[in-house]
Amino acid sequence: ETGVTQTPRHLVMGMTNKKSLKCEQHLGHNAMYWYKQSAKKPLELMFVYNFKEQTENNSVPSRFSPECPNSSHLFLHLHTLQPEDSALYLCASSQDWAQYVTQYFGPGTRLTVL
Amino acid sequence: AQKVTQAQTEISVVEKEDVTLDCVYETRDTTYYLFWYKQPPSGELVFLIRRNSFDEQNEISGRYSWNFQKSTSSFNFTITASQVVDSAVYFCALSERRETSGSRLTFGEGTQLTVNP
Numbered sequence: 001e002t003g004v005t006q007t008p009r010h011l012v013m014g015m016t017n018k019k020s021l022k023c024e025q026h027l028g029h030n031a032m033y034w035y036k037q038s039a040k041k042p043l044e045l046m047f048v049y050n051f052k053e054q055t056e057n058n059s060v061p062s063r064f065s066p067e068c069p070n071s072s073h074l075f076l077h078l079h080t081l082q083p084e085d086s087a088l089y090l091c092a093s094s095q096d097w098a099q100y101v102t103q104y105f106g107p108g109t110r111l112t113v114l
Numbered sequence: 115a116q117k118v119t120q121a122q123t124e125i126s127v128v129e130k131e132d133v134t135l136d137c138v139y140e141t142r143d144t145t146y147y148l149f150w151y152k153q154p155p156s157g158e159l160v161f162l163i164r165r166n167s168f169d170e171q172n173e174i175s176g177r178y179s180w181n182f183q184k185s186t187s188s189f190n191f192t193i194t195a196s197q198v199v200d201s202a203v204y205f206c207a208l209s210e211r212r213e214t215s216g217s218r219l220t221f222g223e224g225t226q227l228t229v230n231p
Contacts, residue, residue, distance in 0.1 A: 105158055
């Protein structure tokens with residue numbers, strides 16, 4: 001595997017389910033990000049991790065819970081979601097969190113909440 | 115606050131036409147970085163280019179070229195001789211310096227480009 005991978009690619013869940021999204025980067029990067037992309041809206045940054053430490057939580061509801069066990073893996077745990085949480089969830093990584101670094105994105109998980 | 119505006123929501127062209135995607139940004143930073151990403155139907159954002167605020171030279175990469183004009187706060191992207199495979203959503207982004215969390219990308223709303231055969 002190369003680059004940034006995400007699983008699953010598609011997920012349908014009910015509002016009472018608990019599920020997790022997984023992201024793995026094979027680039028040797030130290031910073032990882034979760035973004036939400038809803039229809040007709042710009043990408044929204046959700047969380048930032050730098051060297052496994054969470055450095056930003058962009059006012060995300062607690063029904064989204066991130067976990068970063070090491071610099072290569074990032075999870076997004078989901079529970080009691082709402083239909084408006086349906087979106088494409090994108091993971092990204094970068095060498096570190098300096099201003100000039102490029103973020104590299106995974107293919108995303110298309111989430112549908114029923 | 116940082117802001118990126120891509121005024122063209124959708125553009126439709128016929129194959130082999132040239133097309134320019136506009137990007138205008140606002141920032142108070144003196145040092146900043148601009149990016150373009152491509153998002154094909156598969157969903158992944160593909161990195162195309164990064165430019166810093168001190169380098170106003172235009173850049174060409176194959177059929178792609180970028181025109182950075184600091185005086186007008188614009189960073190436009192031109193595809194020459196467009197192809198059907200260029201059909202995608204294109205995002206312009208601005209890197210913002212933050213004291214507590216390094217940097218943060220501010221994205222425009224994207225331009226959907228459709229290239230018809």
